[in-house]
Amino acid sequence: MYFLCRDCSHLDEGHALACPRCSSSRLIFHPQLPTLSVAHIDCDAFFAAIEKRDNPDLRDKPVIVGGGKRGVVATCCYIARLDGVRSAMPMFKALKACPNAVVIKPNGQKYSEASRQIRAKLEDMTPLVQMVSIDEGYIDLSGTMRLHGRAPASQLAALAREIERDVGITISIGLSGNRFLAKMASEMDKPRGFAVIDPAEAASVLGPMPVSAIHGVGPAFASKLARDGFRLISDVQSVDQKSMIGRYGESGQHLWQRAHGIDHRPVSADRERKSVSAERTFNEDISSRDVLTDRLWSVCEETANRAKKHGVAGYVVTLKLKTNTFRSLTRSVTLLEATQLAGTLFRITRPLLDKETLGGTSYRLIGVGISDLHPAGADQIDLIDPGIAKRAAAERAVDKARDKFGEAAVRTGRAMRFEQQRRK
Ligand code: TTP
Ligand code: MG
Secondary structure, eight states, X not given: OEEEETTTOOEEESOOSSOTTTOOOOEEEOTTTTTOOEEEEEETTHHHHHHHHHOGGGTTSOEEEEOTTTSBEEEEOHHHHHTTOOTTOBHHHHHHHOTTOEEEOOOHHHHHHHHHHHHHHHHHHOSOEEEEETTEEEEEOTTOHHHHTSOHHHHHHHHHHHHHHHTOOOEEEEEESSHHHHHHHHHHTOSSOEEEOOGGGHHHHHTTSBGGGSTTOXXXXXXXHHHTTOOBHHHXXXXXXXXXXXXXXXXXXXXXXXXXXXXXXXXXXOOSOXXXXXXXXXXXXXXXXXXXXXXXXXXXHHHHHHHHHHTEEEXXXXXXXXXXXXXEEEXXXXXXXXXXXXHHHHHHHHHHHHHHTTTOOOEEXXXXXXXXXXXXXXXXXXXXXXTHHHHHHHHHHHHHHHHHHOGGXXXXXXXXXHHHHHHO
């Protein structure tokens, strides 16, 4: 057994109760501490933590960060979470659950600055850093032992202390051998956590968790799995890979692999291109859901075309809207497999748009983007809809025809309706 002291980074063999160097009792134990090198870092209650840092009076109070009375909760501190407040909850509901919460409007500039500071600290350790959102990222510290004179686990403990000291907020760290397991680990011990999963123990650690704990398994797929008897990850582990492929195609294969802790995605520091997107500002503000849905389709096609041109696919799909009062909002969904297909982008973003058009708000801009980019594989499959393989083939056939005969060679019904409206 090995232990790591989170207060002085000392890593040694044994079963100490307190650190022999600094007497701290903040120790973690794991036999693979000296060897594992892929980590996921996620800030705790990020926006709320920054607000507490900047106003110490808020320290012991429940804090919610979000927009006005009609808005939603962006995040809240862990004190407010005790009352059941959660991200994306309507503000009126959050205030009902936690009436004495202090509500603060988001200050994007401050959060971006903290995010930049954190990224810089990670990049001081290795260039293999991949930030996937404003407050989380992956780092692959393989081969850095000699350069830094200590194991990745020790470097990460030091990183957490440095971020507390210099940025003024806490992070949670998950250490493992691949991205998926590192992310699962970082969620296990939040806040101010440090958890380790050795890929060899993945099956037993993941087994008791619900299938929905696997990133990319959305509510629709989870309920389909439940109907088929797959509620826990151990249910997926109990069948062989072939039968999962038989039931759900490539989606079944990916699910089976994740259930066994397998993830071949590398931590890729793609510094050149972080995202691909397309957006459109309207001549007149639009509140009709149907019209917005048509515009959504055309930005999905444009984004997909750009992604195909660059040969990339993205794991995160983002819908962007700007209201007639210039309020910007973004909604993101993470997929289990990267996509570059317009059909998938549309299926993912349409329900997000539907939610935002419930109140009859007028919008002046719509956009769709993909991020967490990777080189596109031959076939991008996502778990939400196993029928994707057929549609992917159809979409590629359309692309081929367009390459050969020009853009107008193949037009979807939706795009034609859009053009007819524009002509009118
Ligand atoms: P998260 O990392 O999902 O949440 P968090 O950092 O607030 O809390 P946790 O300790 O559980 O990691 O998201 C990072 C920030 O992104 C969050 O502070 C606010 C913002 N955000 C939104 O604006 N809307 C959302 O729906 C979510 C989930 C996050
Ligand atoms: Mg976070």
